[in-house]
Amino acid sequence: MNRAFNDRESQKILDIIKNFARKNSLFILAYGTGCGAIEIPPTITSRYDAERFGIRGAATPRQADVLLITGYLSVKTLKRVIRAYEQMQDPKYVMGFGSCTINGGMYWDSYNTIKQLDKYIPVDVYINGCMPRPEAVIAGFVKLQQLIQQGKALGWKHYKENLEWYRQNQQKVIKNWRMPDYNW
């Protein structure tokens, strides 16, 4: 019995079923930073209707699958983003919006915004543009769905394996690291 469920072939079939469910049911955390949060309402309402793809808003990190970093991320917000990300349940995905999350964008010499998002939390899909329009956002979601189906969206695993590296980067930027104790 145990062997029947644990051999590689049945695991593969199970993964296909799981990934199909995961890719067609993406709950996005209703959390917006910067200017890109204004692109989310048109994306999920009548005009562009992201619910066709099973994309839906979730109110708390516990229920969400996708964390959208919509635009520039100040150091103060980064602290909250890390907490929200760590409270989400595996598997979880991160999408970076706009050039601000890729290389700082127009805030490249600002003292208060981070320049590379993937140094602090793992990013599965980047959408470039300033800001990306809802079409681009939906294209990004479709790309994320492809990655999930192929089993390549493994940022959450990467984060757990390289936690020390991420913590080091996070603590370099956040001077006063006072995170409350919580279990993930």
Added chain:
Amino acid sequence: MADLQKENLLLEVLKNHFNDKIFDLKVQRHQRVHLRTTTEQIEAVLLYLKEKLGYKHLSHISCVDWIEENRFELVYILWHPEDKINVLVKVDVDRLNPVAPNIDYIWPQANTYEREMREMFGIQFPGLVGRKELILEDWDDLPPMRRDFDTLQYVMENFEFRSGREDAQNVRETIAKRTGEEIPEFAKKYSR
């Protein structure tokens, strides 16, 4: 169009009341009067403008860093809802020992502006109530809006850039090179 009757009348009233305590008194343009005073007189001037002349609304308190002249300049922008006149009251603060009077008993909303200036420029307002942090969090460097705070150096020390864009760091220069335009020397620093 520009009938400056009301503005000149205000100028007259202020000149008679304060004499030599205010200076640089002038009508800048239609609906805008400019004057300058000292930190000792600023509360008297603002109270007089509010209580006697009806400048009820404090639009903004702004701060300018004149690093070459070693002073901060606070600009109080007042608005008269009936006469429709903006009054710009400017006051100089010493840059090495920046202390300005706290005026949040005149306009409660001044509290927020003063806290912001305390945080961003390091100007002290004696008796100002409120948390030390308004926008920044755990900031341990120079107040960031001061001009002697080098933003680029701070960024280079604390953040890392993604490699691959070294050829196009200076967009303005790249465009100028392409079109054969010459950038003047003073504009080069701000044309990145």
Added chain:
Amino acid sequence: MNIWNLLLSAIVTTLLGFIIGVTYMGIRRKIVALAQNRYGPPIYQNFLDILKFWSKESNIYHGVMHHLAPLWMIAMAITILLIVPTQYGSKFFENLSFNGDLILILYLMPFGQLGMALGVGQTGNPNSAIGVTRGLSLLVGSEIPFIMALIAVMIQYHTTSVTDLVRIQQEHHTWIMFSSPFAFLAALCVLPAMFHAGPYEVIIAPAELASGPMSEFGGKYLGTMMSAGSIFMFAKLTLFVDVFMGGSTNWLWLIVKTFTVYLFVIAVGIIMPRLRTEQAIRRLWGWPLVFAILAFIQVALF
């Protein structure tokens, strides 16, 4: 009837209730999307959501009660589904529909919410606590007219058994919604509140409460809660159909009847904006209570 037969029928009923309930939820999402001029998700979307929640690799929990709350909910939902007679005259789907059970159902119905309240208390999330408080207030609001309507029906037909009520309706070829219309109206008015749908969404208020009681539940806990909600919804619809619309003798007829009632709930939800808690209770104790009292007067006079 031997024990294996009973077990098999229980499992089949639960599975059917789950499938129908989840599909109804999906159809509801689709109809809401169409009403908002959208294409909407496929109607099997909620199955995928539940499957995804069950395939989450980490499931956080904050203690024993938090762990048990979804189980409590699904146990209550299945119990009520088994007590309510789904098929009249069917030996196989008789389940636990013994006589004298309407009062037991009314007694069991708040239990799911109470279990959730216990579990939520352990999470320590303030939003959840507010959500539970609102849920219990809404329960008080909807329960009083509903119970009054059911008591009027019970007095009129001199029975407390749902099976007897269904038998009376089937034998006389009439529905109670015609013979005692005021009780039916009272129950219909509080129906959206019992589903926490439509204008009575004060509990799961994503805008201000961050999904209320569920805000600390994730992964398989939320999946279980969604399944429990679907089964409970179908059980409540079946109860309503049994008491007021003559029950049914086959599954197709039951689906037609329950879906008609559910369509009413969906339509009310689409048309009406959300109420605040005190407005909701004032509305529930307004016309529904008047209808319930009229039902009593009807029973006393005729």
